[in-house]
Amino acid sequence: MSKPFGGRIAIVGTGSRAAMFVRGIVERPETSRVVALCEPNTVRAAYYNDLLKSLRAPEVPVYPPDAFKEMLQKEKVEAVVITCIDALHDLYIVPALEAGVRVLTEKPMTTDVEKCRRILETVNRTNSPIIVTFNYRYNPVHELIKRTIAEGKIGKVLSVHFEWLLDTVHGADYFRRWHRQKENSGGLMVHKSGHHFDLVNWWIDAEPVTVAAMGGLTFYGDKAGKASGWARDYERARGSEAAKSDPFAINLEADPTLKKIYADAESVDGYYRDQNVFAPGIGIEDDMSLLVKYNNGATMTYHLTAYSPWEGYRVNFNGSQGRLELEVVESEYRLPVDVSQMDGLIHGTESLPHAGGVRVTLQNLWQKPVQLPVKVDHGSHGGGDTRMLSVLFGPLPGQAVDQGDAAKQGATERDGALALAVGLLANKSFKSGKFEHVKDLELPL
Structure with missing residues (x-):
């Protein structure tokens, strides 16, 4: 990125995730300030104005969604941060780009192929790239994986196995709220494309080509x-x-x-944030298996479970010279009482209760395994949020920007589209029972 993402910034959407960006901007008054909110719910918008005042920042005007273009002009907005419902991202990305405003959007970039095409076509037409906040790239543990592979320590990556476990608090939460309908979120395959599938694309420096998948609603509903x-x-x-x-x-x-x-x-x-996870009408899957082929010849097997008693993930990379293993235990177990205090836990600002360990193992052919030293931070998405804010908005006063030492971490609309493609094709394969191909999406990459 050529310069920090700053100036006069408007926040679009005032759910839980917006708070991280608001705090990050307010902490950098020399380069950035929040000048407006775009939000249909007046109560939530008022909460964020109270947050601004508590941070000793001025209260800002609130605009409804249909006044978005008016807001851009009237408030002299230079950049927007989009944190609303995933399916609505394109409604703000496109007009902002057309108005010459810089765009930063939460992941996933959008939720279906038509919206993705519209975003990419606008980027190409306006020659204005966007930033997609793949915060897991900035996690120091994930950076260690990227660096180890990039340095050739296991040779050419031939295959990846990725298992992600969401527990019965965090995982269940997708079935309580707007994510439970695919028209809002695209399902967990699209939602988690902003974490998992982007990570693999980035880790092995490859692009997905073909996807086959099976999934269903097997526990919730x-x-x-x-x-x-x-x-x-x-x-x-x-x-x-x-x-x-x-x-x-x-x-x-x-x-x-x-x-x-x-x-x-x-x-x-009328939005209920506490819906019954076993109610009828839930439209997303809770158990998903994928097989992905990449343009460098590597393959990935992937499994996501959204109802596990513990939370974390295991990723194994098999290479021509050896094997790299990552295991992260974010929560060893959960108790029903844990459900009471949810906000920071669900949205990654705090560690989950009963946090476990992190282990990275490198083992070359004909050699003993070696445990690589890791820096562990279970809060703020493994420390990724804090480091991402430093890179995107510039360092805090008196600090140097923390960009890490791995390869490029910033993500553009192209990265957003390639991560999304895996999730979109998985959803398509759930229905067709066939192998689905990225080229058939006809994305203007």
Whole structure:
């Protein structure tokens, strides 16, 4: 990136994730300031203005979505940070680019192929690249993996096995909120493309070519819940007696932030943040298996489970000269009481309870395994959020920018599209039962 992402910045969307960006901008008053909010829910917007005031920053005007273009012009916006519902990203990315405004968007960049094409075509037409916040690239442990592979320590990567486990608090949360419908999120394959599939593309410096996948709603939802005995009969947890005995229920009032931006705000838009994970009508999968082929000949087997008793991931790289293994235990186990305090845990600003260890093992052919030294930070997405803010918005006063020592970490719309392609093709393969190909998406990369 040629210069820090700064100037007069508008925040689009005021859910939980926006707080990280607001704090990061306010901490850098010499280069950046928040000048406007774009948000349809007046209660959530008011919460963010209160946050700004608590950080000793001025209150800013709030614009509804249909006044987005007016906001750009009237507030002399130089850059936008987009953190709204994933399926709506393109509605702000495209007009911002056309107005000559710099764009930073949360991952995933968007949720379907038509929206992705529209974004890419606008980038090409305006010659204005965007930034996609793949914060996991900045995690020091992930950087160690990137550096080890880039230095050729296991030779040419031939295959990857990636297992990701979401527990029954974090994983369940995707089935309580707007993510539970594919028209909003694209499902977990699209949502997690912003973490997992981008990481693999980046780690092995390759582009996906072909995807085959199987997935289903096997644990959450009404049918699976009744079969397992976990189901309770209620629509949402707030005010429900049945929810009190449900270890999967979330108590919005128990977390001050969730209460203010969701429980207190639902009278404005009717959005329930605490829906029953075993309700009928859930439209996304909770168990997914993929096979991916890359343009460098490597293959990946991938499995995501969203109902595990522990949370973390294992990634194994098999190379022509040896093997690299990564194991991260973000939470060894969860208790139902953990559900009460959710905001920081779900959105990565704090460590999960009962955090475990991290291990990176390098083993060359004919040699003993070696444990590589790792820097562990279970909060802020493994330290990735903090380092990403430093790179994107510039260092804090008195600090040097923390860019790490691996290869390029910043991600553009092309990286966003290539990560998204794996998730889109997985969803397509779920239905077709066939191998699906990136070239058939006809993305203007």
